[in-house]
Amino acid sequence: MNYKDLVWLGYNDLNEKRVRTALTILMIVIGVASIVALISLTEGISASIQSSLSTLGPTSILVSSAKASGFTLADTAQISALPNASTVIPILTGTATILSGSENVSATIIGISPQDLQAAVGGNVSIYEGSTYPDSASPASLIGHSIAFPSSSSGRQNIFIGSAVTALTQSGSRSTQSTIIPVSGILNSSNSLLVPVDTSVIMSMLAAQTLLHRNSFNEILIKAKNTSSVVPLANLIIQIYGSNARVIDTQEIAATAAQIVGSITVLLVVIAGISLMVAAIGIMNVMLMSVMERTHEIGIMKSLGFRNKDVMALFLFQALLVGVIGGILGIVVGAGVSYGLAAAASHASSASPSASSGQSGATVRTGPGGSGGAAAFGGGPSSSSSSGSLTFSPMLSASTIIGALIVAMLVSGAAGLYPAWRASRLEPIEALRTL
């Protein structure tokens, strides 16, 4: 029997029972869409993490103070003297409430020398308008995109160059202190894993120390000379600081992130696989029903000269047709779902700073070691809302599409195998007697 016969006969039967066919296809669509959406989302997240880490560079080591007293220049000098330490950047982070127009926005304060900014937050940070801040005690600052263009204002600009914002911080006596910060520039929206650039107010170290009432800083970013020296250098720093500091390098973050994403992927694909298995049982059930209903028809075909393999091919083709249609629709739906979820996640992420609107009073976060240390910069990918937000796009690769289609065909083909075999084994005389 040739291809056109199979298409004609298979299509006709499916077309005759449209509702049943549609429901069978829907089962495959759900299974395939789940797999496609989950894989493209996790691949997108993984790629986004790798991209964020790559902007920081593979030689970065971040040391976060676990003590309230934080680090001093003596610490940076000590680390600079270590073998293989190329660049050592002190950073102070904390949080403050920024009055933006009529709104209060929770922001991360980052104190860092303007010369070190690119190296610290990655190469994808750029200025939307204005200029960077001076490396002095002047409180001029670069404002993150989401603070200047809050989502609650429908993306309209609330903060302008030359104006000033008011930062509310808590002093040691728990009273709220208000500080006027001139705006020197506004940053473009950017994606950084470790730093919440869009919701940050970035200024010089001295200005940040004044704002956050500190004499020290709580983070040190170190660039090793090369990738092979990252681990030995990190180990040396751990030996020096012990439990007084947390040391994390980008390679470790990348490995941990890959492991987490991999584990989540396996779990989600197993769940999606279960839905495909349910779909397979559904197809088998429908195909067995079809064989029962078409027994007489099979008898007619066999009396007209259809061989066992012709009948088997016919039913297998029908199952495969369901798989192909379901697979294609599943890929389309899965892609739609993954892009929809990514957009929703991005929207929720961009809306999150305004969630604290209306807050007043102390918002400086304390570090793990005490009340003075802020952990906004550090803590790795597992740190909470004060760490960098991650925006991502799903990655729908050709291999995912082809793989999903093959899986759909394999599942439907396997599910159709037994019914097709049963149909092919029917004796024509017995089949003809069935009505």
Add this chain to the structure above:
Amino acid sequence: MVDYSVRVSNVSKIYRSGDVEVKALQDISFTFKKGYFAAIVGPSGSGKSTLMNILGTIDKPSHGEVYIDGIPTSRMNGDQLADFRSRKLGFVFQAFNLINGLDAEHNAALPLFNMPLSEGERLKKADQLLVRLGLGHRLKQKPTQLSGGEQQRVAVARALVNSPALLLADEPTGNLDSRSGDEVIKLFREISSTGNVTLVMVTHNPDTTKYCDKIIYIKDGKMEKEVTR
């Protein structure tokens, strides 16, 4: 040497259900010459349909042999029989047995599915036959859209499309009114008169055998008599 299209030699068919044996056919022997319009006549339950199924190779005899065009059929395997049916045999059933999902021309073209012909060539052959049988305007109609007489004519076209050596018709007029039934019998006479096709019709109605060259009478699984005209 006589050119027999059908030779039935000592055919018996025994059905077993546990210890019970039912002898559906007992030691049946007869021949039909090529181009004959023959009939197998008998009352309900006489075994005529069983004999028809054995002639059509969709059932096997318990004993004996059936030769179609000189070829013994009882030892062929399933695929050989399927191939044999598609090349040598045509079937017309009492209940028409058309496939409801296919239109008239695709139904009529079904036996050609394994032939080395293109889709267009197969449909063209089917269409030519349907036009000859007066169904040129019904090619795209599905069986449910056709009358009983039209459905049986589609079935006849299907039985003839592969140019069979033997056309088997099981109670072909059983589901038709008398006028349509007469038309089908006349059509069979016309087909057999070409001399290329041997036509064997099973019927319980002796009135439908008026054009037949040879009639086999069966009763209680035994051949009662044969009449050659």
